[in-house]
Amino acid sequence: MTSTGEDADRLNRCVAAAESGGDLALESFRSELAVDTKRGPMDAVTEVDRAVQRHVFDGLRAEYPDDPVVGEESDASKRVPDDGPAWVVDPIDGTTNYASGNANWVTSVAFCRDGEPVAGANYAPVTGDLYAAGPGRATRNGESASPSTTTDPEAFLVNPLFGTSPDHRRELHAAAGTVLSSFGDLRRFGCAQAALSGVACGELDAAVSTVELHDWDTAAGVCLIREAGGVVTDVHGDRWVPGATGLLASGGAAHDELVASFGPSSD
Structure with a gap:
């Protein structure tokens, strides 16, 4: 203890x-x-x-x-x-x-x-x-710090979190399309920890990824969001842990919408 x-x-x-x-x-x-x-x-x-x-x-x-x-x-x-x-x-x-x-x-x-x-x-x-x-x-x-309380997904500012490998770029292309068709607007800082810090403080409504991210790109920011009162899950909606598939971070008010939009298809 x-x-x-x-x-x-x-x-x-x-x-x-x-x-x-x-x-x-x-x-x-x-x-x-x-x-x-x-x-x-x-x-x-x-x-x-x-x-x-x-x-x-x-x-x-x-x-x-x-x-x-x-x-x-x-x-x-x-x-x-x-x-x-x-x-x-x-x-x-x-x-x-x-x-x-x-x-x-x-x-x-x-x-x-x-x-x-x-x-x-x-x-x-x-x-x-x-x-x-x-x-x-x-x-x-x-x-x-306090995360966003926005409940309307169409008003969300969303930062996609992806690397530069061909696989990540393909996933980014799909995720960007989802943001632009189902959410308010897209931001891409080019710095994962800045984006996660932004979610913790309400500067962004969400940060999303559908791929496994490195521990150094995520750990501090995930802690910030959770301790601020936000939510961080994997793409299935389960609690995010290092090594998880994907990362969905938000203030929590419309987190289910993120899971429904970026999680695996139910088909």
């Missing part, structure tokens, strides 16, 4: 690590960068990504040497274990934005226990926005 104090310590560490890593990344923002690619021409990585991840990993391991740390740019495990504690780090979520000088990127740090995100922070250094969540609380810049 963990204490409230321990949970608060983990949240504080998420915040400190996200802010420290984000400030380090900000030092090189809109400077000349060498940009590499990983799985395709739209899957960018820079030396700043790697440097920020090393910086955050070193800080977490110094304080919690026995805890696994999962990160996007790591050669080690890229999955949150089903049992025990784990940290999840995305040094720059939205690297393509970052490399092109677009301000929409965040540094994300989450803490998971037994596969569930229980604390997390998303820090957007360019705007100074800090989104943080732990048991019973979710905030944006220290103020309580």
